[in-house]
Amino acid sequence: MLRFVLGRLAVLIPTFIGVSIIAFAFIRVLPGDPVMLMSGERVMAPERYEKISHELGYDRPLPVQYFDYLTDVLSGDFGSSIVTKRPVLDDFLTLFPATLELSLCAILLAVFIGVPAGVFAAIKRGSFFDQAIMSTALVGYSMPIFWWGLLLIILVSGTLGWTPVSGRISLLYYFPSVTGFMLIDSLLSGQAGAFKSAVSHLILPTIVLGTIPLAVIARQTRSAMLEVLGEDYVRTARAKGLPPFRVVGIHALRNALIPVVTTIGLQVGVLLAGAILTETIFSWPGIGKWMVDSVFKRDYPVIQSGLLIIAGIIMLVNLLVDLLYGLINPRIRH
Amino acid sequence: MTDTSATHAKMQDPSRRARLAEFWYYFSENRGAVIGLAVFVLLVILALAAPLIAPHAANAQYRDAILVPPYWQEGGRAAYLLGTDAVGRDMLSRLLFGARYSLFIGVVVTLLALTSGILIGTVAGYFRGWADTAITRVMDIILAFPSLLLALVLVAVLGPGLTNAMIAIALVQQPHYVRLTRAAVMAEKNRDYVTAARVAGAGNLRLMFRTILPNCTAPLIVQAALSFSTAILDAAALGFLGMGAQPPTPEWGTMLAEAREFILRAWWVVTFPGLAILITVLAINLMGDGLRDALDPKLKRS
Numbered sequence: 001m002l003r004f005v006l007g008r009l010a011v012l013i014p015t016f017i018g019v020s021i022i023a024f025a026f027i028r029v030l031p032g033d034p035v036m037l038m039s040g041e042r043v044m045a046p047e048r049y050e051k052i053s054h055e056l057g058y059d060r061p062l063p064v065q066y067f068d069y070l071t072d073v074l075s076g077d078f079g080s081s082i083v084t085k086r087p088v089l090d091d092f093l094t095l096f097p098a099t100l101e102l103s104l105c106a107i108l109l110a111v112f113i114g115v116p117a118g119v120f121a122a123i124k125r126g127s128f129f130d131q132a133i134m135s136t137a138l139v140g141y142s143m144p145i146f147w148w149g150l151l152l153i154i155l156v157s158g159t160l161g162w163t164p165v166s167g168r169i170s171l172l173y174y175f176p177s178v179t180g181f182m183l184i185d186s187l188l189s190g191q192a193g194a195f196k197s198a199v200s201h202l203i204l205p206t207i208v209l210g211t212i213p214l215a216v217i218a219r220q221t222r223s224a225m226l227e228v229l230g231e232d233y234v235r236t237a238r239a240k241g242l243p244p245f246r247v248v249g250i251h252a253l254r255n256a257l258i259p260v261v262t263t264i265g266l267q268v269g270v271l272l273a274g275a276i277l278t279e280t281i282f283s284w285p286g287i288g289k290w291m292v293d294s295v296f297k298r299d300y301p302v303i304q305s306g307l308l309i310i311a312g313i314i315m316l317v318n319l320l321v322d323l324l325y326g327l328i329n330p331r332i333r334h
Numbered sequence: 335m336t337d338t339s340a341t342h343a344k345m346q347d348p349s350r351r352a353r354l355a356e357f358w359y360y361f362s363e364n365r366g367a368v369i370g371l372a373v374f375v376l377l378v379i380l381a382l383a384a385p386l387i388a389p390h391a392a393n394a395q396y397r398d399a400i401l402v403p404p405y406w407q408e409g410g411r412a413a414y415l416l417g418t419d420a421v422g423r424d425m426l427s428r429l430l431f432g433a434r435y436s437l438f439i440g441v442v443v444t445l446l447a448l449t450s451g452i453l454i455g456t457v458a459g460y461f462r463g464w465a466d467t468a469i470t471r472v473m474d475i476i477l478a479f480p481s482l483l484l485a486l487v488l489v490a491v492l493g494p495g496l497t498n499a500m501i502a503i504a505l506v507q508q509p510h511y512v513r514l515t516r517a518a519v520m521a522e523k524n525r526d527y528v529t530a531a532r533v534a535g536a537g538n539l540r541l542m543f544r545t546i547l548p549n550c551t552a553p554l555i556v557q558a559a560l561s562f563s564t565a566i567l568d569a570a571a572l573g574f575l576g577m578g579a580q581p582p583t584p585e586w587g588t589m590l591a592e593a594r595e596f597i598l599r600a601w602w603v604v605t606f607p608g609l610a611i612l613i614t615v616l617a618i619n620l621m622g623d624g625l626r627d628a629l630d631p632k633l634k635r636s
Binding site for chain 2: 014015144148150270272277291292307311314315
């Protein structure tokens, strides 16, 4: 097991260095001059330009700039935003809980509906239910989620007036951020209606962000389940006279869930990509909207370090999933 | 002329015809796949015939017809079957012309990603060694980013627009082809027929592209169908974020972006472009599922 972990880490480190080089390189090729943007001035005398360029370190050779950046990053300094002037890491840590809360709700929705739906479709293979579930899953899988979000706003917020259009909580409520999770903070604040407001703001974004993972998990669970149901040990369990619920729930589902766990882990990248669109539609103050806004404002340090942090998170989660997979399925380790 | 007759003769080759017939047998067993194919063919026809059948020009503005609802709704007019947008352009005509963009995007992105991915993947799988290690690392790096975020930043670097959006999407899709091709080439490389060809004096290039590659196509075809639909979705998403095709291009995602501020006043300007994207992507995914079932020998036996 130790060799397996070390092997994975040995691959991870060069990949991370590569990711940091790409994130660094983007900023140097983006159109627009970072020196002019950083200083916030439109016209500048050449001497002054050189002075600022020197102060910011842009007049040094690129490799030197890169190694400085990498050293800063490794010591926890990700640079500061041009727009807010705040350290990128602070902005990230403020906004990340919003994305995390939304993503967790979305993945919970996807697992708690997707897994049972997939199991049910597999047991009733070829039936009307199977076809209905799989057709719905395919529609969900093909969904342009930015449109799906707008559609839900028209129907649920506009026509029915059930949920708010944007944001995380109504402006009527104010309470200190303890955990960064609005659902928990609103409960802790003890204000009447605050929790309800937080939930009503969360519903539509959760559905929108959870749609594609839900469809993927349902399809994956069904095919994993079908494979397992054809195995000898399931036939043995049936032959022993075990009740169908025990056969499916204990013997089959456990083994079918192994590939599904991997699929769930792989959804992290999908969720973060989906968060870009979902947060933009619902004005959700998370890292997806933050990145889009930074791209439009050409906020170089944020784009650079944001890319690096997000890719780092995805790589870490993938590593964890790999390790978890090695733990559940010993064959992988060798 | 000799070229066409040569390909023609190839098509008549009985084994190829038998294989095509077998493929069609399995493909047509899947009802969804056939429906998907039919819808897709219809979309292609509509896109090609757009200049002939569209009632109005895509960018013609009618000042007397701003935000007219669809024909069947109160206030709708027969001249604008699906209504008009905020500057008085006919929705139906824009959607028809938009189909050309979406299908074009799908074809270009898939071709770009497929050819570059196959080239790089074949080299990696065939030569192994340091080239393979380097290629695999670079692909791992690209895959570490969420694809849409990477495409978004790439477009910001290259400058917003349809061409750059297509290049960016092709670039983030191409690692999937590299991985698939590499794995397939590695599996085929040590088979007897390859050794036989090598002994017969075939060079590296011939071995790579004429001997091995034709036997690796099944997973690539399935991936191509998948990336065709992803390309359309991602291009529409970039258009929606304002980084893809620029207004007044009647690209579906861009149309949605322009319609956003009217969502609570005029449902049709939002509903129809998205529906068009959904139908197109769904049809292609249905076909993709059918292709996978027909080409996957593991499923065939069961």
